[in-house]
Amino acid sequence: MTITADNLAPLTRTDLRPRPAGLRRDIATVAGRALRAIPREMEAIIPPIFIALFFFLVNIATFDRLTGGLHYPSFSLATAVLLGVTGVTRAYAFVVDIQDGYFDRLLMTPIRRLAILLGQMCADLTVAGALAIPIIGVGFIAGVRFEAGPLGVVAFIAIAALWCLAYAGFAYAIALKTGNPAAVQSSFLMFFPFLFLTTSYVPQDELSGWLKTAAKFNPVTYILEGGRSLIFEGWQWGDLGKALLATVIVGAISMTMCFAAMNSRIKNG
Amino acid sequence: MSSLDQQRQSGMQSDASIKTVALVREFGELRAVDGIDLDIQPGEIYGFLGPNGAGKSTTVRMLCTLLAPTSGQAVIGGYDVATDPGAVRLRIGVALQEASLDPKQTGAELLRLQGLLYGLPKSVMKQRVAELAELIDLTDAMDRRISTYSGGMKRRLDLAAALVHNPDILFLDEPTTGLDPVSRVRVWDEVRRLNKDLGMTIFLTTQYLEEADLLADRVGIINHGKIVAEGTPTDLKRAVGADVIVVRVDGDASQVRSVVEAVDGVQSVEIHGNELVVNTDNGSATISPVAVALAGCEVAVRDLTLRTPTLDDVFLDLTGARIEADSADDDDDSTETSEKPSKKDKK
Numbered sequence: 001m002t003i004t005a006d007n008l009a010p011l012t013r014t015d016l017r018p019r020p021a022g023l024r025r026d027i028a029t030v031a032g033r034a035l036r037a038i039p040r041e042m043e044a045i046i047p048p049i050f051i052a053l054f055f056f057l058v059n060i061a062t063f064d065r066l067t068g069g070l071h072y073p074s075f076s077l078a079t080a081v082l083l084g085v086t087g088v089t090r091a092y093a094f095v096v097d098i099q100d101g102y103f104d105r106l107l108m109t110p111i112r113r114l115a116i117l118l119g120q121m122c123a124d125l126t127v128a129g130a131l132a133i134p135i136i137g138v139g140f141i142a143g144v145r146f147e148a149g150p151l152g153v154v155a156f157i158a159i160a161a162l163w164c165l166a167y168a169g170f171a172y173a174i175a176l177k178t179g180n181p182a183a184v185q186s187s188f189l190m191f192f193p194f195l196f197l198t199t200s201y202v203p204q205d206e207l208s209g210w211l212k213t214a215a216k217f218n219p220v221t222y223i224l225e226g227g228r229s230l231i232f233e234g235w236q237w238g239d240l241g242k243a244l245l246a247t248v249i250v251g252a253i254s255m256t257m258c259f260a261a262m263n264s265r266i267k268n269g
Numbered sequence: 270m271s272s273l274d275q276q277r278q279s280g281m282q283s284d285a286s287i288k289t290v291a292l293v294r295e296f297g298e299l300r301a302v303d304g305i306d307l308d309i310q311p312g313e314i315y316g317f318l319g320p321n322g323a324g325k326s327t328t329v330r331m332l333c334t335l336l337a338p339t340s341g342q343a344v345i346g347g348y349d350v351a352t353d354p355g356a357v358r359l360r361i362g363v364a365l366q367e368a369s370l371d372p373k374q375t376g377a378e379l380l381r382l383q384g385l386l387y388g389l390p391k392s393v394m395k396q397r398v399a400e401l402a403e404l405i406d407l408t409d410a411m412d413r414r415i416s417t418y419s420g421g422m423k424r425r426l427d428l429a430a431a432l433v434h435n436p437d438i439l440f441l442d443e444p445t446t447g448l449d450p451v452s453r454v455r456v457w458d459e460v461r462r463l464n465k466d467l468g469m470t471i472f473l474t475t476q477y478l479e480e481a482d483l484l485a486d487r488v489g490i491i492n493h494g495k496i497v498a499e500g501t502p503t504d505l506k507r508a509v510g511a512d513v514i515v516v517r518v519d520g521d522a523s524q525v526r527s528v529v530e531a532v533d534g535v536q537s538v539e540i541h542g543n544e545l546v547v548n549t550d551n552g553s554a555t556i557s558p559v560a561v562a563l564a565g566c567e568v569a570v571r572d573l574t575l576r577t578p579t580l581d582d583v584f585l586d587l588t589g590a591r592i593e594a595d596s597a598d599d600d601d602d603s604t605e606t607s608e609k610p611s612k613k614d615k616k
Contacts, residue, residue, distance in 0.1 A: 016397065018359045018434035019388035029385045037373050040414075101369035105430065108333055109386040110358045269336030 020110045030111075030119020031126075034090050038127060044092070045131070052084030052135050060142060063201060070203070073142035077135070078227035079200040081156070082220065084135050085128040085164040086195075087188035090120040091171035098179045098265075107266065117172060117262060121165055128164035132157045147234040156230050159243055163223050166247045167191065169254025176261035194220045219246035285344070286311045286438050286470035287332065292341035294327050301327040303494035304341065309472065309487075311437075314464050316485030316502075317474040318580060320590070324494040325474040326366055329442045332472070333363045346437055359387070362431035366442045368423040369430075372416035376407055376426050379415065380433055387434035401429040404459070421452035428459065438470045439463065445480060453480075460484055478580040490584055497587045506578040509586050510536050512552025513578045514559055516545040519569040528566055532558045539585050543571075546585060548578070 021029070038045065056076060064072040097103040106116055136144075136153065146152040171187040178184075197214040198221040199207065207215055215221045226243025229236040287309040294302040302324045309315045319325050330336040332343055334354040343350045346360035371379060380398045389397065402408040405425035410418065418426065424444065431439060441460065445453040461484065463469045475481050481488050482502045490498045490505070498505055518525065522545045529547055530538050534555035539546040549555040552575045563570050585591055 015393045016389060016435040018436075020355065020359075021386055021388040025388075026386065029382055033371075033374065033378075033382055036378065040373050097371065100371065101365060101367050102371045104335055104365060105363075105369035105383075106386070107335060108358060108361070108363050109383065110355055110388070111386045267337065269330055 018110065020112075023112050023115055026111045026115030027119045027122060030106075030115055031122040032119075034093070034120050034123030035126060037090075037093065038123075041093070045088075045127070048084050048088055049131060049134060052080045053138055055083060056080035056135065056138065056142075059201065067202070071143065073139060074144045074231045075203070075228065076201075077139040077144050077231065078156075078224045079195075080139070081132050081135050081160045081227070082163060082223065083195065084131050085160045086167050086191045087171070088128050088131055088164055089124050089168035089171045091168060091175040091184050091187070092181055094120060094172060094175045095179055095181045095184055098175070113262065113266060117258065120172070121168065124168050125161050125165050128161040129157050132160045144231060146231050148230040149234075152230040152234070155240070156227050159223060159227050159240075159247070162244075162247045162251075166251030166254055169251060169258040173254065173257035173261045176258065176265050194218055199224055219250050222246040284311070285309055286313070287315070287343075287345055287472060289332070289343040290341055292328070292331065292343055293339045294324075294331055294336060295339045301494055302331065302338075305491070305494075305496055307489065307496075309470060311470050312464070312468045314460070314471045314473060314484055314486050316481035316488040317472065317491060318476070318478070318481045318488050318584075319474075319491035320476060323491045325476075325491060326442055327494075328491070329363075329365070329440055329472070329474055333361060333440055334358055359434070360436060361438045361440060362434065362436035363440045364424075364427045364431045364442065364444055366446065368420075368427035370415050370423055370427060373414060375412050375414055376402070376418070376429075377411040379426065380411075380429060383430050383433045389434065397433065401432060404432070405429045406455075421448050421455075424448060424452065424456065428456070432463070435467070436469070438472065441471065441473045443474055443476065445475070445477065457484060478584075482580055488580065490580070490587065492584070492588050492590075498583060502580060505580060505583045509578040509582050510548035511550045511577075512548075512555075513576055513582050514547040514549060514552055514556050515574045515576065516547065516559065516563065517571045517573075518543055518545070518563075519571055522568075525563060525566045525568050528562050529559055532562050534558070537586070539589070541585065541591055546582060548582070548586070552576075 056073075056079075059076050059079070060073050063076070067075070094103070097106075103116075107113075136156070146156070148155065170190065171184055174180075174187050175184045197211065198218045199215055200220075204212070204215060204221070204225075222239075222242040223246055226239045229239035233239075285308050287307055289305055289307040292302055292305040292307075293300065305324075305328060307315075317325050317328065327336065331338050332345055332350060334350050334357050337351060345357045348356040348360070350357050374382070377398050380401055381394050384394050384397055385391075398411065399408070402411045405428060407422060407425060407429070410422060415423065415426065428441075428444065431441075444460070445456050448456065457480070460471060460473065464471050473481070473484060485502060487500060488502050488505060489496050498508075500508075516522070516529070520543065522540050522543050526538055526540060526545065529535060529545055532555065534549050534551055536548045536550065538548075547555070547559060556573065556575050560570070560573055563573075581591055
């Protein structure tokens with residue numbers, strides 16, 4: 001619909017008096033913009049879902065018979081969801097904003113600098129949660145059931161989304177440090193060692209030697225175990241606590257890097 | 270207290286919209302802005318003229334709080350850019366050299382978002398967007414994605430985004446670079462209207478001499494990070510001389526310099542490639558003797574023109590170089606002036 005200003009009294013200086021909007025409104029404004037962009041950038045959303053579902057189905061077909069007694073779709077769902085949501089971030093769009101000068105436009109408004117990042121991250125959290133749903137849906141079709149019930153599904157999605165956010169901090173740090181889209185895309189590749197040096201494909205007891213040691217120190221191991229506990233055992237607070245702690249540790253590191261990169265970019269203009 | 274501190278303290282208490290004292294910005298070894306002093310009064314249109322790489326955009330980025338000064342002080346609308354950048358941002362609107370837009374949003378979405386960030390009430394947003402759309406003549410395109418806009422439309426939308434919150438001071442960094450002549454005139458009209466109707470102070474950087482001449486109340490000419498001249502366009506041009514005779518020759522113009530300098534009525538002669546720029550108080554009386562003097566030389570004269578001085582002549586007179594406006598698309602640090610010995614150097 002085309003809008004016109006006909007038949008309206010002109011706005012006065014009082015109507016247009018600028019003022020800081022406040023942190024919450026700043027975050028909501030930035031997040032709203034990011035979420036509006038999602039349907040216009042489906043090319044960024046479809047591949048992660050496709051890859052996650054592809055590996056989910058192939059892994060079930062490959063390992064289901066080899067892991068007798070273990071319902072492999074249930075075991076593999078956490079891996080599939082993490083694969084789908086890790087790297088889902090607006091950091092790439094952030095680089096485009098820097099290159100297009102839109103980042104400068106934001107910096108020249110009274111917006112709180114923190115809100116520029118937090119708004120994008122709120123959008124990331126929402127998108128990650130939404131992306132987990134179709135993968136879990138396919139899991140249900142494959143026979144996955146949650147011992148923790150419907151609330152367990154919500155907790156499962158929350159774990160995945162929080163991990164996505166924690167990992168996204170690295171992508172934002174790279175975006176702000178380099179302003180280079182290719183470098184941001186490579187941040188997802190950094191996830192591969194985390195994904196493979198863990199219990200993605202077999203339980204921890206089946207791992208041996210150096211891989212078992214590596215998995216012990218890999219935070220992804222505890223996030224996977226936390227998610228699986230909701231499926232296999234119900235509410236296991238110890239496993240969930242470890243998953244949360246691993247996410248917090250990774251998030252603390254990535255966010256420190258991210259906000260340091262933000263400060264550096266703002267300082268250097 | 271040092272003299273600089275005293276100067277700052279007294280100077281910064283003025284009512285100027287834009288006031289800087291000894292403003293400096295360094296990038297490693299490069300001193301991009303080298304001690305700039307500005308005093309721009311409310312309601313003034315100030316043209317900041319210089320070639321690419323002179324330091325115009327760096328100055329604007331400092332004044333707009335995007336870049337911290339290395340030293341010196343800048344006060345915008347009564348607030349220091351270094352110590353109170355938030356207050357500065359509420360008072361300024363900025364359209365940078367490249368339109369700073371998000372191509373995936375529609376024009377209306379971009380303006381609405383801009384308004385929200387300035388804390389404007391949601392109740393006025395729809396009307397404000399409509400007002401601005403009419404102002405920049407984009408009403409029919411406001412619901413289209415910005416990626417579908419032409420260059421001129423993007424520039425106009427960028428200007429509208431700078432105006433959403435009705436700022437007291439507007440910074441326009443090369444607002445017409447890359448625009449077609451029709452769009453350029455439209456932007457000029459808009460700048461005049463904003464200044465006249467709303468009393469907005471406008472700081473305009475440009476490398477187009479005509480733009481500075483037509484729009485600015487005062488012009489500051491910047492070269493290599495320093496302001497080399499400042500005044501009204503008329504005063505600056507008057508300082509060069511009443512008239513300019515331009516002689517283009519085949520070959521090296523410096524061969525006939527002494528011949529032309531010897532002609533009665535010639536104030537000064539500048540050489541620019543195969544061109545002699547002759548400053549004189551009475552062009553109509555001097556042009557014939559210049560032609561006669563050149564006829565006696567071995568260098569062939571291709572054309573001889575009499576005109577009034579331009580700001581380019583002022584720049585040439587001061588720096589020995591011309592402003593190369595035809596390299597408009599280059600970035601701030603990429604283009605050089607055509608260097609020749611300046612009047613100062615020759616002396």
